[in-house]
Amino acid sequence: MKYFNIRMMIMAIIAVLVLSACGSGGGSGDSEKASGDGDGEGGGQTYEFKLGHIAPPDHIWNEAAQKLADELEERSDGRMKMELYPGGQLGSDSDMVQQLETGSLQFAFITNAFLTSKSDAFSAWFAPYLFESYEETLEASKSDVAKKILATLDDQGLKALDYFFSGNRTMMFREKVEKPEDMDGLALRVTPSPALEDFYRSLGVSPESISLPDVYQSAQTGVIDGMDMDLDAAITSNYNEVTGYGAVTNHMVWPSVMIINKELYEGMSEEDQKIVEDSMSAASEFATMKRASQEEEFKKTLEERGMELYEIDPALFEKYTKEFDEKYKAMDPLIAEFIDTFRK
Numbered sequence: 001m002k003y004f005n006i007r008m009m010i011m012a013i014i015a016v017l018v019l020s021a022c023g024s025g026g027g028s029g030d031s032e033k034a035s036g037d038g039d040g041e042g043g044g045q046t047y048e049f050k051l052g053h054i055a056p057p058d059h060i061w062n063e064a065a066q067k068l069a070d071e072l073e074e075r076s077d078g079r080m081k082m083e084l085y086p087g088g089q090l091g092s093d094s095d096m097v098q099q100l101e102t103g104s105l106q107f108a109f110i111t112n113a114f115l116t117s118k119s120d121a122f123s124a125w126f127a128p129y130l131f132e133s134y135e136e137t138l139e140a141s142k143s144d145v146a147k148k149i150l151a152t153l154d155d156q157g158l159k160a161l162d163y164f165f166s167g168n169r170t171m172m173f174r175e176k177v178e179k180p181e182d183m184d185g186l187a188l189r190v191t192p193s194p195a196l197e198d199f200y201r202s203l204g205v206s207p208e209s210i211s212l213p214d215v216y217q218s219a220q221t222g223v224i225d226g227m228d229m230d231l232d233a234a235i236t237s238n239y240n241e242v243t244g245y246g247a248v249t250n251h252m253v254w255p256s257v258m259i260i261n262k263e264l265y266e267g268m269s270e271e272d273q274k275i276v277e278d279s280m281s282a283a284s285e286f287a288t289m290k291r292a293s294q295e296e297e298f299k300k301t302l303e304e305r306g307m308e309l310y311e312i313d314p315a316l317f318e319k320y321t322k323e324f325d326e327k328y329k330a331m332d333p334l335i336a337e338f339i340d341t342f343r344k
Contacts, residue, residue, distance in 0.1 A: 045272070049082040051107035052090035052099070053256075059232065060166050060294075061109055061256060062086045064287035068107075068258070071279035080275065082107070101157035103261050112163075112255035113193035119152040120331055124338035126195035127328065128251050128321045129314050131342065134292035137165050137253045138285065145337045150257070152334070159262040162280040164287040167230025167298075168250040172243035174225050176308070180316055189215050189227035195328065196228065196252070202320045212237070219243055230254060231298040232291075240307040247312050248299065258284070 051068070055061035062084065069082035090096050090105060093114035099105035115122040124145075131137045140146055141163040150160035177183055184204030190196050192209040200207045210218050212233075218224045219242035226243050234240055258280045265273060299309055325343070329336035 044079070046079045047081065049080065049106040050085060051082055051109070052085040052096045052105055053109035054088045054093060054111070055086060056236065057086045058236070059086075060287055060291050063290065064164050064256075064283050065109065067286045068279055068283040071282045072275065075275045075279055076272070097158070100259055100261050103263055105261070106264055107258070107260050109256045110259055112257055113191045113196065115153070115257055116193045116195055118156065119149070121149040121152045121334040123195040123328055123331070124149060124335040125255050126193065126199070126252050127339050127343070128199055128317060128324055130339070131253055134165060134288055138288045140342055141165075141255070141284070143341065145334065145341055149334055149338065153259070154262065157262050158259050159265040160257050160259045161277055162258040162284050163255045164258070164284040166254050166256060166287070166291050167232045168254060169228050169252040170231060171247040171249055171251075172226050172229050172234060172239060173245045173247070174219060174222070174243055176245045177247060178312065180320060186225040187223070189218065189224050191228065198327065199320065199324055200228065202323050215239070216242055231295070231302065234307075235298060235301055240302050240305045244307055246302060246307050246309045248309055249312055249314070251317065
């Protein structure tokens with residue numbers, strides 16, 4: 001009898017353990033957290049993303065990043081959450097691209113200028129005087145050829161899905177320059193990118209790739225005669241104090257490219273892929289059009305600080321533009337298609 005009771009107790013304990021194990025395993029898929037490695041089955045997975053970029057927290061880039069985070073969370077009913085790392089907290093463009101390739105970073109905004117080192121096709125965006133407005137530029141970014149340019153990164157562990165646009169390029173000088181020929185022999189700070197540097201070399205300029213933190217002092221001490229810069233940076237970095245003249249040429253657009261780790265993207269359900277794509281599109285339009293609305297405000301701010309702003313007739317740059325087009329169209333069929341599509 002005693003043996004029977006002991007046996008019954010053991011069987012009861014085993015039954016409790018089995019039921020407990022079944023209960024604990026039933027809902028694990030519903031609460032699974034992903035940092036870029038989820039299976040996306042059924043569109044019900046939750047995600048915790050990180051996004052990095054090099055712009056400061058008060059820049060339009062970070063507003064675009066916050067808009068993307070908000071859109072992802074809203075469109076996914078809270079399943080997709082994103083932490084932002086602005087100001088180069090995760091490193092340079094090069095550093096973040098490596099992190100995207102390995103999957104340790106899920107999203108990043110990368111400058112088009114840097115991406116020209118990964119794929120020649122991105123140089124198409126730097127064709128001088130190709131677009132007359134932010135609206136035109138935004139529309140062009142949705143075109144088939146613009147998407148083909150994004151797809152050139154597909155074999156590098158990256159999925160580039162969209163663009164947005166911050167301030168167009170202007171020219172700022174220590175001494176007033178009124179025509180292209182006046183630039184011959186000048187040293188100007190130019191963002192490192194073959195396309196930008198080639199354009200300025202054609203003007204007789206010596207392009208200097210000085211890091212942004214050193215630009216102010218370089219202009220102040222006369223190491224450089226000016227810079228290729230956007231109005232946003234001129235205000236936030238007080239470049240008006242060391243370059244008193246600003247030619248608002250808007251000679252090139254300034255794209256930022258929205259990128260996600262390719263393995264993460266391809267592992268998502270179609271529903272979640274669409275949420276990511278639609279969220280990026282919303283962030284792109286928001287940031288680009290907000291920056292467009294700030295143009296006159298930024299000009300006014302710089303003028304109030306004492307900078308003389310003026311225009312240089314785009315027609316004076318026609319021969320340099322033609323030279324750029326001929327060289328870069330021969331470099332890559334996508335560049336030729338892009339320029340031929342949008343050159344008026």
